[in-house]
Amino acid sequence: MSWRPKEALLKRIYDDASVKTVKEVVSFVNSADSAKSDRKLHAGLIVTGPDSSVVLSLFESIAESANLESRTILVTLSSGQSPNLKTALNYINHCATSRNLDSQSGVIFDEAKGGRRLNYDLQILSDYVQSHSIDKVLLSFQDSEAFEGKVLTELIHVLSSWKGRIPFVLLFGIATSVELFQEKLSTDTIRCLDGSAFDVQQVGARDVIKAFQSEQPNLWVGPGLSRTILQRQKDYIQSHSTLINSLKYAYMTHFFANPLSIFLSTTQSIASSQKEHYEAVRNLPSFRRYAQTLIERKEYESLRTLLDDNESLGDVVVQEIKNGKQALQAILRATDVLFRLQSSSTLKTQTPWTEMYIRAMRAELAGSVAFKEIMASIKKLPSDNMKDMLNHLAGMSVPFGLIDFMKELDQLTHGSEEPKVPLRSAYDVHHETLRTTVVAQKVSLSKNTSTLSTQDSAYTKIVDRIYSILCSYFETTLINPQDLFLNEGLIFDSKSPHREVFTPKPRFAVERALSSPHDYLGCDCCGGSEDGLSATQPATAILYQLYLESGAMINTADLWSAFWTIVGGDGIEDEEAGQQRAL
Template sequence: MPASVFETPSKRKAAPEVLPDQMSSEVGESIEQSELISDRDVHKTCYVIKPSGNARKKEKKSYPFIRLDQSIPETDGHVEDRWTLYTKSIEKIQTKLESLLNDADESTLHRVWNYVTSTQDYHHEAYTLLPVGLVLAGANISSHTRLFTNISKYIEQKEAQKVATVVVTLRDASSLREALRKIVSQLVGQLKADDEDEITARMKTVPQGDQTDKRLSYDLDLLIDWFVKQESVEKIVVIIEDADGSDGNLLPEVIRMLFVYRNRLPFVLLLGIATTLPIFNTKVPKRTMRMIDFESFDVLHTDDSLTRLLDEILLCSSTQLLLGPGLFRSLLKRYNNHTKNLETFTSAIQYAYMTHFFANPLSIILAPPKSIAQSEDHIIALRTIPSFQSYVADWTSKEECDTEHIRELLTDSTSVLAFVGSCQKEFFEFVSRQSDALKLLDVLQDASSTYSSTTVKRTRAELYADAITGALRGSPIVRELVMFITKMSAATVDNLARLIDQKFDKNSVIRKMRDSWNIGSMNGKASHLKLISNISKALQEFLDANLKSYTDIVFHELFVFDSVSLCENAFAPRYRATIEKALMQPSYYLCHPSEAAELEKPFLSVAHALYRESGTLINIYDYWRAFHQVLVAERDTETMANESLPTNEDEDAGYSRGLTPPTTFLESQTLALFYKAISELKYLGFLKEMSSKRGGNKNTLVTLQKLVWDGL
């Protein structure tokens, strides 16, 4: 700061004009002085000078997305547009998912509430066992917190003040005392105490004026006093989220304690199970199972929930991006065989959206900003898309070719953007028609199931991939359904019309088609046969016209994402292959491909290479000597000194910075690096240490055993 700021008061009063309007701070920024220092501030140790609003430059907004300069040179505005499109799309998906999950869990919440309210009163003679509800919440543990929080809120909302709920996770409780303390503290309202501060916890639970109470914070007798004072509470619901994730006998001990107090406190226990009932029974002792009276609740979402997710997220009118057939088949297979969880399925959809908007610079075409019209690079990239090139080639091969139209697309940027807009409208119409066609197939299958009990229904999700590729047009399932229409009775026709009225809106094409059937005009066999012939013909034409392939749309690469490998590697990664690749080829991760030849392998990669060349048992001394020889051969003395570990001053004594260290220093240095590499390989699970004694327990031979072989 300038010296004039810290002058004496007399000097500043005599010549206040010497203070500059702008002063330089210690960091070199130009800041504007807003007011002079008054006399009463002379004795202050520091001063605050307020900068003006225009002094500092506004910081640039940063986005998680980066500029894709290698494919198409982008500006910061293009990155912002891609990020904005992505966030808006994800917000819509999350909003619809939240509504869908709440509706899907509604039946489970209602059944659990009925069970809680229907349990016997704890004073009843039949109240000899502890009522326990086993909630099969699925393997996705991340969704358990949301589910059990909703259960707690739902019960409290339904029962007002009659039921008190508490949610506990056993993975955070190291002992029975800690688990009971959580239950007591959440119900009574006391703070959780540490194990070493029992006196403080006890004093918090003791009423004022009563210093003779010796009960601790995890004593369930405290709940009895609390329950007596709470006249409106009739049930105490204890919810344990991770019942099958607890270690040892913690869960059986908690159940036993609640069972002991069942005649004094109206406990109802809800256990969240991520596995299955048979697996849970193997973990709980039989003596504990004899203490409980349980009922199970399956929370796994049905195919109806997945169908609704398909309609409201993938095939809705506002869909910006369509999942390709290969990616959707992969996600559906993973859903059916492993997760059975809508949140996991939607997470994969969100990842697909993120990958598309992150890695594709042309994704901003989905909502083209004004900057695209001024970016010639984006226009050139649009003309290189395979579907557009095929469109131009097919158009020019026609005998009557509109050369003016093709010339405008190849030379005029405005024409290309207008053509992309028309293709996007065609894409929206394609999505709407696919949705109607799949709903119609669903309705026909429902109607045929009432006609024939042997019909095996395929869900809308199972038909999605074949529908958008055009494989359903003329497929056996469509032929069978059309054949069923030709054999419908009058009652089946009425049932089909009723299902169409339920599934489709009044303004849809199917409803208008159904209104034209004039079912009430059937008076005899001839009129009936004519009617079902007209119905089958109309439905056949509708399915043939709407079950088309997405590849027929020009620029479909902008609207359909079908990268299976990216999502499979993200949601089912092969950790071992990735780690081995990183150890054998570190240049893939540590430098640019052009610098791979100059990269010196890390010490861990050197140790791993020697590990792969050795046998099942490795002598640690031989391993060390080979490691030392490789480093000495590959690295000169100066490089070794620069990349070495810090040395003691005693080892550096007598040597200047420019002189070469002694050989003993190199050996001690590489020995430390060797120990570090061995410990990291042990941590990764490649080997373990073994020791065998020889010569009457005088000499100990240390060896390493390989645990992982390459290629298995």
């Protein structure tokens, strides 16, 4: 259960999302012509979104690519490093000509001219560019919206005045929009810029969780934890690194805190396991259900072997872990199929993929309103949309045949009298008409179904078969993950694992023991009285349950009377003597 493959996968997702933007920006930087006669500065406006970590990695990729293709100096400016114009110019000179910087004084010695200049004089940078044959001076403003408008305006004007001597190219990282960024600048400042806008493809939480769960996963994030992570991501607009760290925390917590995680690595599970691991498996709720299933099948010898032989239990655990992984992957695949069906439908309200995943892991997706609406919309699709849907499903490698349906649709549409007009099923609203009837000054409306053509009738039969296959597929696949054997090791759904593991809960433990003593005593006398009070239960348990049933004011005599009614004798002995013994 190594985290490194997951981390490499997530990094690749973010790199792939920004690679197109990086190429476009690098091409823009390299094509910037510094020999133009006007004083406009080439400016790239990169809309990165609110994720600051994406901005940092994006500008690093741009800097690496730009340096490979030309002699480019990169200077990164932040709002904290540029409180005023002089400090900003000083920082630019410092980063670009750091070899010639005399940090002990407020001036810089210029080797080319043999003089001393003020540290914020851009003539220093101009001489450095000429002596070192620099092609571009790339200034990146990663948090451009955090700059004060006055400082940014003055800086752009100064840089514009040096345009003919220093080949400046500006890159602005924008978290909101280009329009809002322009409001910070004056009209004269905007005229100094020759801007080009670039949009970075956003990687949402859906893409991260989907990738995390799709490529040979050993652990699935449960619905409760997934909803908590996604809700926090939505409320606080956190960076993708925070989301990844949350998943990493869940992943490593499960690995270190749950001893059952040793069975997830099937190559080492048997060799590394101890007898305590098998005892833990035998005490799992999922093992009890598995044992109950064996009893119902009357496989008593198999159950006895699992209870007594650790080696046999280990073989079953390895096989059931494999089956559980396949079942969870099938649930994830079914969620993708349903999401694809939704995108092919004409529904106005679209359910996010993450919401579908959470409902699927709670075994609530098949019975949800969204599921019913999506399945109902499939029966109303015209033939052209149905073809597109089948093509999309064919590319997803679904475990049911679609080629025959596609061939039948092609034959049916080619044989239609009007090939350009799509076929419609009997469930389409185009085949329904409203009929108005007036009887005794009362208006009544009724729906009538028009007669279907031969092609539409044949298309309706195809739609019914497709609908039936999809319903059967979802019914078989969308099972309850909690019913899987060893789901406690496959699914991690703890929102606060540290508190749940290390925080003692004496009140809860005592109250549960008093409410359900049969769970702790393991005796036969209390087993049949789970739903009521019994004289065989411990006296403290009876008193506690009577206390729960009483009101705010408790009469001691009434409490004793009720208690004696439950634990009292059969009336043969003297009542007073019996009460004394009870006390």
